[in-house]
Amino acid sequence: MNPVWSPDGKFIVYSEKGGGPWCLLKAITPERQPFPLPEVRIVFRGNRYRFLPGGKALVLMQGYWKDDPNFWLLDLVTGSLRRLTDLDTGFLMKSFDVSPDGKQILFDRFRENSDVVLIDLPPR
Numbered sequence: 637m638n639p640v641w642s643p644d645g646k647f648i649v650y651s652e653k654g655g656g657p658w659c660l661l662k663a664i665t666p667e668r669q670p671f672p673l674p675e676v677r678i679v680f681r682g683n684r685y686r687f688l689p690g691g692k693a694l695v696l697m698q699g700y701w702k703d704d705p706n707f708w709l710l711d712l713v714t715g716s717l718r719r720l721t722d723l724d725t726g727f728l729m730k731s732f733d734v735s736p737d738g739k740q741i742l743f744d745r746f747r748e749n750s751d752v753v754l755i756d757l758p759p760r
Contacts, residue, residue: 643691647671
């Protein structure tokens with residue numbers, strides 16, 4: 637699901653259902669050969685990864701819904717994963733993008749916060 641081509645066209649990153657709300661991050665070459673990635677789990681919904689310019693790193697949105705929604709940097713050369721943000725919990729994020737220079741992340745963030753109540757009155 638959610639295939640994204642690397643900027644140099646050498647491989648495609650995609651998500652593979654891993655059980656529950658989680659997916660595993662995978663990659664494959666155009667010749668159908670696996671491209672090595674460290675084991676990374678992401679949540680099933682929304683856009684969860686974007687390449688940085690140059691294609692040597694991915695920005696990942698990790699965390700389960702409102703519990704720990706943060707961005708991480710996956711270095712595709714070393715396989716290391718580094719946390720980029722420390723955002724407050726309680727917000728949902730479904731999508732994001734990275735600026736063309738790779739210095740900014742633009743993301744949606746909203747809070748489910750409605751006060752709707754159903755009052756079931758007896759018939760008259």
